Amino acid sequence: MAILDQGPPHYKKMLPPIVQENYGQWKYHEIPSPGVLKHVAESGAALYSVRVGSPRLVSVDFVRDLCVIADDYCDGFLRFTTRNNVEFLVSDEAKLQPLLDHLDSKGYCVGGTGASVSNIVHTQGWVHCHTPATDASGVVKAVMDDLYEYFNTMKLPAKLKMGLACCLNMCGAAHCSDIAIVGVHRTPPRINHDIIRKGTEIPSLVASCPTGAIRPDPKNKSVIVNEDKCMYCGNCYTMSPAMEIYDPKNDGIAILIGGKTSNARTAPSFSRMVIPFLPNTAPRWPETTEAIRKIVELWIANARQGERVGEWVERIGWEKFFSMAELPFSDMLIDDYIFSRETFRTSAQFKF
Amino acid sequence: MARGPADPVVKAKVLEYLGKVQKAKSRDVAVAIGASKSDVDNAVKELTAEDLVEYLYITTTFICLKGKVQTPD
Amino acid sequence: MTEKKTPLLDELETGKWPSFVTEIKRAAVKSEAAGELLQVLEKSYVQRRGHWKHGGIVGVRGYGGGVIGRYVDEPQNFPNIAEFHTVRLLQPSGWFYNTKALRTVCDIWEKYGSGLTNMHGSTGDIILLGCKTEHIQPIFDEFSEAGFDLGGSGSCLRTPNCCVGPGRCEHACYDTLEACYNVTNEFMDELHRPMWPYKSKIKFSGCANDCTSSIARSDCSVIGTWRDTLRIDQDAVKEYVANKFDVQGIVCDKCPTKCLTFNAETQELSVVGEDCTRCMHCINMMPKAIAPGKEKGATILIGGKSTIVQSAFMSWVIVPFMKMESEDDFAEFKDLMRRIWEWWDEFGKSRERIGETIYRLGMTKFLKGIEVEPVPQMVFRPRANPYVFWNQDDLDRSGTALDGSKL
Numbered sequence: 001m002a003i004l005d006q007g008p009p010h011y012k013k014m015l016p017p018i019v020q021e022n023y024g025q026w027k028y029h030e031i032p033s034p035g036v037l038k039h040v041a042e043s044g045a046a047l048y049s050v051r052v053g054s055p056r057l058v059s060v061d062f063v064r065d066l067c068v069i070a071d072d073y074c075d076g077f078l079r080f081t082t083r084n085n086v087e088f089l090v091s092d093e094a095k096l097q098p099l100l101d102h103l104d105s106k107g108y109c110v111g112g113t114g115a116s117v118s119n120i121v122h123t124q125g126w127v128h129c130h131t132p133a134t135d136a137s138g139v140v141k142a143v144m145d146d147l148y149e150y151f152n153t154m155k156l157p158a159k160l161k162m163g164l165a166c167c168l169n170m171c172g173a174a175h176c177s178d179i180a181i182v183g184v185h186r187t188p189p190r191i192n193h194d195i196i197r198k199g200t201e202i203p204s205l206v207a208s209c210p211t212g213a214i215r216p217d218p219k220n221k222s223v224i225v226n227e228d229k230c231m232y233c234g235n236c237y238t239m240s241p242a243m244e245i246y247d248p249k250n251d252g253i254a255i256l257i258g259g260k261t262s263n264a265r266t267a268p269s270f271s272r273m274v275i276p277f278l279p280n281t282a283p284r285w286p287e288t289t290e291a292i293r294k295i296v297e298l299w300i301a302n303a304r305q306g307e308r309v310g311e312w313v314e315r316i317g318w319e320k321f322f323s324m325a326e327l328p329f330s331d332m333l334i335d336d337y338i339f340s341r342e343t344f345r346t347s348a349q350f351k352f
Numbered sequence: 353m354a355r356g357p358a359d360p361v362v363k364a365k366v367l368e369y370l371g372k373v374q375k376a377k378s379r380d381v382a383v384a385i386g387a388s389k390s391d392v393d394n395a396v397k398e399l400t401a402e403d404l405v406e407y408l409y410i411t412t413t414f415i416c417l418k419g420k421v422q423t424p425d
Numbered sequence: 426m427t428e429k430k431t432p433l434l435d436e437l438e439t440g441k442w443p444s445f446v447t448e449i450k451r452a453a454v455k456s457e458a459a460g461e462l463l464q465v466l467e468k469s470y471v472q473r474r475g476h477w478k479h480g481g482i483v484g485v486r487g488y489g490g491g492v493i494g495r496y497v498d499e500p501q502n503f504p505n506i507a508e509f510h511t512v513r514l515l516q517p518s519g520w521f522y523n524t525k526a527l528r529t530v531c532d533i534w535e536k537y538g539s540g541l542t543n544m545h546g547s548t549g550d551i552i553l554l555g556c557k558t559e560h561i562q563p564i565f566d567e568f569s570e571a572g573f574d575l576g577g578s579g580s581c582l583r584t585p586n587c588c589v590g591p592g593r594c595e596h597a598c599y600d601t602l603e604a605c606y607n608v609t610n611e612f613m614d615e616l617h618r619p620m621w622p623y624k625s626k627i628k629f630s631g632c633a634n635d636c637t638s639s640i641a642r643s644d645c646s647v648i649g650t651w652r653d654t655l656r657i658d659q660d661a662v663k664e665y666v667a668n669k670f671d672v673q674g675i676v677c678d679k680c681p682t683k684c685l686t687f688n689a690e691t692q693e694l695s696v697v698g699e700d701c702t703r704c705m706h707c708i709n710m711m712p713k714a715i716a717p718g719k720e721k722g723a724t725i726l727i728g729g730k731s732t733i734v735q736s737a738f739m740s741w742v743i744v745p746f747m748k749m750e751s752e753d754d755f756a757e758f759k760d761l762m763r764r765i766w767e768w769w770d771e772f773g774k775s776r777e778r779i780g781e782t783i784y785r786l787g788m789t790k791f792l793k794g795i796e797v798e799p800v801p802q803m804v805f806r807p808r809a810n811p812y813v814f815w816n817q818d819d820l821d822r823s824g825t826a827l828d829g830s831k832l
Contacts, residue, residue, distance in 0.1 A: 053443060058445070128477060176739070389770060
């Protein structure tokens, strides 16, 4: 019988000696080269962290390979980051270059520090989710391959944090990313009345709709969807498998930009939609990779040093962004949901 | 939730109530049997360990008598 | 198993970024389930749709979560993934590991499951992807024996997580690793035995850079800050200047409150402490010269969540400053969380996150319910409408009789 409620393994058992000895006594850090962080403690001790990209969905053999490297170069310690990168923790400076050489020879991707694009935080997609409007891992792979030159260098105006959510549930919380890739449905759910009659709780299903588009149909012991009110969020499908909403011809990707969660300089902000739809062109989503590259390159060419995507767009104005990016503006980009009014321009100040 | 051993009277009432319904939120059980929510949660903790009650995650988490609700096909 | 072709997925094995397809194939060498996953995924790539059904009822004895049921929609064609459940394990604070612990995870998972994992899930757990119903209890028993425990799923406290904190970061204003460990252990019942209207998440970030993105993706964000004035090492400032670092342009001009002044002549940097909003920009730019103040703690914010249903919310301030140094301070935090959850448990609707409950019922009612006094730090600006809900106490205190006397 298992021990209940023992909680997580104690982190202190997982810390390398240099971290134990200098815990809470770090003084400053530098980035000697892309993908390498050097943290220096009050004691003078220096810890090198070598950051390596990971697809996040990995086999146990991938993890075992990491363990071999950590044993050889890091006294058996490593960590993962909030963005699912791996960090090898090197306390012996003499082992740093040999580690970097080894990682290079094995094809590992070292980078993701400072003014670079970091790993894309993402969801499960077609691999394991029941409500996806697009794949997650495949889109991430395609975009990261395309932007790789910005992962292993630090030549961007500022850091670029991207997120991907394969449906509007947004498990990856992409909604505050510099660039967010979001899977969207565009057609209403198809009701399977038999499944509803077999045991769906109709009041819960009706209550699940944020726009009140679903109403009971007592005569049929089922529900009716007012398709004009539906904005395809898929929340009803989460409530009941009778409300199938996937649609291979019409599902796809929306691009939102300009969000951040850090408080540095400006307050945290939501990402805003700039492209309402791109098709699900598996396996490499060329329309999506191209659209993102264009936005990134426009940002590189026009932002001031240190400006995140959202800070740059807010400085020049969104109207200016749309003309510079040559992106069509449409009614689809004007909010008509609950908190829309705060996005309307209640001012005579704007640019032509 | 309440700490320490659960009240056997509350446990019995929870079992009795769950016998009458398919599944329920523990808050509704508390109202129905006139006990505090935290006492019900504590009783449910023991009843699940005794394999008499189980949790169901169907968009939100419910409780039910063990085995009473089957996986929807 | 006969070798089946996956031409679309194979295209995702080219390119510089590491390939998840290669990883599934590695797992498929040892696991038929992983092999079938590859086939189903290829089918999804052809048909541009998912093939996974709603979760069913799976779990371990004594817990209400930690395992998420997952079933493929064509079990007759893919018998090895007819059941392909997810197991969540509580990760060590800060995702630090020794290789012994990591290998233990690999060995147990390879024995029973598909051999595929996410390091890590969005909430922070170790995610083990794909096992059969009959193996869930043995998997838990064996992980338990090895010192691991299940994470949260369902209407419970989801697995808390934290940034690297004092383990490796000079910015950490409190011990995020200890706070996360301590608080997770305190709320084992709330994590393992779902009892609430919906999920609730806590994330611990050591400073306002908020590396866990707590403000966007947790119901309770604990963000490190300080109450006195940031500290400036003038010798280090001079070193930056000597290295041609543009203190005025990169630091002072970008300070949102313009509280920093650089004297080019004396090469000294000064700060008006009371104007500083502790955004971290100057510290990020000049970590050798500028450090947080000495009186450190955390700001507690509430209500963050993602888009479904009412729109995405970012957490907002409810406690501007709380000390987070000792066990007593953690006790104050834990006490606050209990009051917050109790209020939400009483008034929240099913599948309503706490931010939505507060939004529906009003901050006033929420603050009264959790016994927290209103302060101006909670809002960007006060209300612009006059629709105040007055209660009898306020009327008794402020009303005046027609003859001018106090009521």
